[in-house]
Amino acid sequence: xxxxxYAAAAPPYxxxxxxxxQIMKQHYANPSSLHRxxxxxxxxxxxxxxxxAAALGVNPQxxxxxxxxxxxxxxxxxxAALQYQSRGRxxxxxxxxxxxVYESCLQLQNMGWEVTFxxxxxxxxxxxxxxxxxxRRDTVLVSVMHVNNEVGTVQPLLEIGRLVKAANHRTLFxxxxxxxxxxxxxxxxxxQADLYSLSPHKIRGPRGVGLLYVREGxxxxxxxxxxxQENGLRAGTENVPAVVASAKAVRMSGERREQFNNVMxxxxxxxxxxxxxxxxxxxxxxxxxxxxxxxxxxxGMKGEVLARKLEELGMVVSTRSACSSRLAExxxxxxxxxxxxxxxxxxxxxxxxxxxxxxxxxLLEQALLKAVQALKIVEGGMR
Ligand code: PMP
Numbered sequence: 001x002x003x004x005x006y007a008a009a010a011p012p013y014x015x016x017x018x019x020x021x022q023i024m025k026q027h028y029a030n031p032s033s034l035h036r037x038x039x040x041x042x043x044x045x046x047x048x049x050x051x052x053a054a055a056l057g058v059n060p061q062x063x064x065x066x067x068x069x070x071x072x073x074x075x076x077x078x079x080a081a082l083q084y085q086s087r088g089r090x091x092x093x094x095x096x097x098x099x100x101v102y103e104s105c106l107q108l109q110n111m112g113w114e115v116t117f118x119x120x121x122x123x124x125x126x127x128x129x130x131x132x133x134x135x136r137r138d139t140v141l142v143s144v145m146h147v148n149n150e151v152g153t154v155q156p157l158l159e160i161g162r163l164v165k166a167a168n169h170r171t172l173f174x175x176x177x178x179x180x181x182x183x184x185x186x187x188x189x190x191x192q193a194d195l196y197s198l199s200p201h202k203i204r205g206p207r208g209v210g211l212l213y214v215r216e217g218x219x220x221x222x223x224x225x226x227x228x229q230e231n232g233l234r235a236g237t238e239n240v241p242a243v244v245a246s247a248k249a250v251r252m253s254g255e256r257r258e259q260f261n262n263v264m265x266x267x268x269x270x271x272x273x274x275x276x277x278x279x280x281x282x283x284x285x286x287x288x289x290x291x292x293x294x295x296x297x298x299x300g301m302k303g304e305v306l307a308r309k310l311e312e313l314g315m316v317v318s319t320r321s322a323c324s325s326r327l328a329e330x331x332x333x334x335x336x337x338x339x340x341x342x343x344x345x346x347x348x349x350x351x352x353x354x355x356x357x358x359x360x361x362x363l364l365e366q367a368l369l370k371a372v373q374a375l376k377i378v379e380g381g382m383r
Contacts, residue, residue: 002360004317007149007179007293007351010204013252016245020206023241031238032227041240048247052211055254056186056196064212064230065243069178069199071223072212073100073143075234076174076195079220080141081108087170088138089113094126094145095336096153101143101176102332122338123286124153132163139171146180150320150333150349151284152293154184161192172218178202182253182260183291194218198250200242204353205249209242260354264291267352267361274365280372282343284334292353295320297339297346301375306348309375313367318349 003011012020023044029037031045046060053060066072081091093105095117105115116134120126131142142164147154157175164173174195177186182203188196194215201207214220214233226235253260268291275296276283284295298306303319310317320331330344350364 001314001316002356002363004315004350004352004356004364006353007202007349008318009201009207010353011355012201012206012245013204013249015252016205016249019245019248020241023244027240031240032229041238044240044244045238048243051247052250055250056188056213058188058213059216061231062213062216064214064233065238065246066210066212066230066234067208067236067239068201068210069098069176069197070100070210071234072197072199072210073098073174073176074104075212075220075223076197077101077104077141077143078108079223079233080172080174080195080218081113082221083219084140084172087140088136090116090136090139091141091143092116092118092131092134092139092164093143094118094120094131096120096124096126096148096150096333097143097145098149098176098178101145101174105143119336120153124148124151124284124333124337125286126155126160128156128159128163131160132167135164135167135171137168139168141172141174143174143176145176145178146184146186147178147290147293148333149179149293150331150347151286151295151337152179152289153286154180154288154290157191157193158187161190165192179290179293181250183257183264185254185257188213188215200246200249203249203253205253206242206245209239209246211246211250256354261291263354263356264352267356267358268292268294270358270361271350271352271364275368278368278372280376284337284339284347292351294350294352296348297334297343298348298372298375299340299343299346301346303345303347306346306371306375309371310348310367313370315364315367318351320347320349 027041029041031042049060049063052063109115172194175193178199196213198211224235281296330341334344
């Protein structure tokens, strides 16, 4: 079996697994406890905050650990909306955000907030001027993802940040950076980002842990109340092994970014070209998209059917993002990119990782050809 679902969950680095085990065994004390073992666990969290902050080019006190990017995104969107509602109750986001941002916005909409969902173009690109045009005096937050998790489009965050702040300097700018970190250096200062979410398990770290950068001076309404952990913004005993292992993954992934791109981009380009050459398939990813995502559709063929056929042939792929893949509806992302329903039902996402080689791509190409041929015959027979 070859695993092509790195964008859903990447296999952890060996160092990450070892760190988790070591910390679980040796540092099980509660970091809030005042005894020596507790203060040692607290020191490990502090150190992890410093490592993550260095990788993001920010201050350690601006890093918050959560239970995952889903929580980070919920906290960024709802925490900002609730905290700053005296400034206004308007939010701007896009139609192609991850459900953890999108559904948070819908929830706020149901509670009386106004949300403007900006549509992308047909390649999944969000036009900065359309975001800026939506910003008003009462806009408290703009949330735009760095890299789309389904098709891999990279958003022009520099321009978006600049235009948002020019339109309203008090509007907060949140970036869901989950799918961008492995391939692109985060430039939080240049993007003028106030909030930034990361998910370690997408970058070969542990799952069930997340990061949220909260720019100094920004406050959020806490969604979890209780103890005073994480600056009072996120109550709950810290997951020390996962936090320490996350810092390891954030550092390692950042250090290996150049190597990751050098390996991944030629493989991605080769695969994109190959898929474009199969007449039944329609490529949905841009050539300048994320180095690890290739998305295409087989219009008229359900994505699940093609994915199952590929799995029979030893290739593990996704139909779309893992969070939405159990939905029977057409992809919200592809529909908002203007694809018809049959194309939006027939998506396949192949996501690459740094363990893949040219030989793996060659095997995947053969399997793709075989799968399409086999399904074409079945489909022809059914007509
Ligand atoms: N945002 C994006 C863009 C994602 O791809 C994901 C993971 N599917 C998330 C947020 C949520 O991350 P987590 O799995 O850590 O909750």
